[in-house]
Each structure stands twice: as C-alpha cells, then as structure tokens.
Amino acid sequence: EPEVTQTPSHQVTQMGQEVILRCVPISNHLYFYWYRQILGQKVEFLVSFYNNEISEKSEIFDDQFSVERPDGSNFTLKIRSTKLEDSAMYFCASSETTIAGGKTGELFFGEGSRLTVL
Amino acid sequence: GENVEQHPSTLSVQEGDSAVIKCTYSDSASNYFPWYKQELGKGPQLIIDIRSNVGEKKDQRIAVTLNKTAKHFSLHITETQPEDSAVYFCAASHNTNAGKSTFGDGTTLTVKP
Numbered sequence: 001e002p003e004v005t006q007t008p009s010h011q012v013t014q015m016g017q018e019v020i021l022r023c024v025p026i027s028n029h030l031y032f033y034w035y036r037q038i039l040g041q042k043v044e045f046l047v048s049f050y051n052n053e054i055s056e057k058s059e060i061f062d063d064q065f066s067v068e069r070p071d072g073s074n075f076t077l078k079i080r081s082t083k084l085e086d087s088a089m090y091f092c093a094s095s096e097t098t099i100a101g102g103k104t105g106e107l108f109f110g111e112g113s114r115l116t117v118l
Numbered sequence: 119g120e121n122v123e124q125h126p127s128t129l130s131v132q133e134g135d136s137a138v139i140k141c142t143y144s145d146s147a148s149n150y151f152p153w154y155k156q157e158l159g160k161g162p163q164l165i166i167d168i169r170s171n172v173g174e175k176k177d178q179r180i181a182v183t184l185n186k187t188a189k190h191f192s193l194h195i196t197e198t199q200p201e202d203s204a205v206y207f208c209a210a211s212h213n214t215n216a217g218k219s220t221f222g223d224g225t226t227l228t229v230k231p
Contacts (some may be wrong), residue, residue, distance in 0.1 A: 043221040109161030
C-alpha cells in the first residue's frame with residue numbers, strides 16, 4: 001500500500017539552527033500538508049501546498065517556516081532559526097483531491113519527524 | 119476560526135463493550151468530519167469520515183453520527199477489542215480548504231482484555 005514517508009524520524013538541534021524536514025508524498029497525490037503535534041497536545045495545521053504554491057497557512061506558520069517541492073517527489077519543511085517551542089512531532093500528509101466535488105480528499109499521514117530543540 | 123471540542127479525554131472499556139467519543143464544532147460552514155486513529159509512534163490514520171449531507175455512516179464495528187443543527191458528531195465503536203486501544207481524534211473542515219482540518223484534543227481509548 002502506498003504511504004507517505006518522512007525523514008528524519010528524529011532530529012535534535014540547537015536553538016537558532018536551521019532544520020529541514022523531508023517528506024515523500026504518495027506519488028499520484030496533488031495536495032500536500034504539514035501538521036505538527038506538540039507532545040500530548042492536538043494535531044495542528046501548519047500549511048497546505050498545491051500546484052507549487054501555498055494554498056493556506058495557519059498563524060503558527062510564520063516567517064521562520066517555509067515549504068518547498070524541490071523536485072517531483074520531495075516536499076520539505078524548513079525552519080530557519082529554531083526556537084525551543086518548535087519542539088514537536090511534525091507530520092506530512094498528502095491527498096489525491098480535496099473534498100470539493102464530492103470526493104473524499106482523505107489525508108494520508110506519514111509517521112512523523114520528531115524535532116527536539118535544545 | 120473553527121474550534122473543535124472532544125470528550126472524553128480518556129476512556130477505558132472492557133473488551134466487547136461499546137465506546138463512544140463525542141465532538142462539537144463551532145463553524146457552521148464545516149462540512150467534512152473525519153476521525154483518525156493514532157497508534158503510538160505513528161501518524162494519524164483515517165478510520166471513518168462523514169460529510170454534512172449524511173446523518174450517519176457505518177463501517178463494520180465503527181459508526182459516526184452527525185447532528186448539523188447541534189453541531190456535534192460522535193464516533194461509536196462496538197464490540198471493542200484490545201487492538202482498538204489508541205488515541206482517537208475527530209476533526210472538522212470544509213470543502214474550500216479540506217486539508218486544513220481542525221482537530222479535537224484527542225481521546226485515549228484503552229480496551230481492557
């Protein structure tokens with residue numbers, strides 16, 4: 001069964017360092033997302049990406065964050081200068097469609113990248 | 119923006135019993151309500167979803183009900199098994215930005231054998 005893969009599974013970094021989290025979405029999917037989950041808390045939307053541009057972003061997704069689809073398979077999340085509060089599990093997700101037009105738009109999540117900022 | 123409340127935060131049942139998790143949402147424009155199961159160390163996985171033009175949907179031991187007027191929806195798991203133990207999240211979104219789901223706080227379900 002096709003799946004979303006994420007690397008690294010765990011990254012430890014010093015405050016102020018740049019971090020890039022990588023994702024390979026399911027190959028025929030067109031919509032890509034990043035969510036994060038601070039330990040013990042709810043899953044929070046960060047950003048959605050379609051047709052090589054950001055569709056929507058949350059208040060969390062400030063200027064320190066950026067996303068990119070550098071080639072036909074990878075989807076990356078960059079945090080320019082990490083802060084302690086960026087420590088969380090970051091989930092990439094992809095969907096074939098959105099729910100508009102009667103289609104499900106099911107999100108498929110990866111297993112996450114745990115980011116620890118010291 | 120949308121706000122989703124989920125109850126209870128923890129739920130413990132005996133194997134074979136039913137489990138019910140309830141969510142309320144605030145944005146009347148929301149029209150898509152997925153439920154996710156998250157096992158330890160894994161990402162959320164969709165288990166069932168419902169759209170606002172339907173009041174109930176069932177898939178084997180899992181069912182979801184939706185009351186649009188009251189803005190609440192519920193997950194029902196019957197004949198629970200130990201492998202149902204996990205964290206369950208409800209979410210809400212609408213079709214103009216379906217990927218931007220607002221999640222509930224999660225319910226940790228424990229099924230005791």
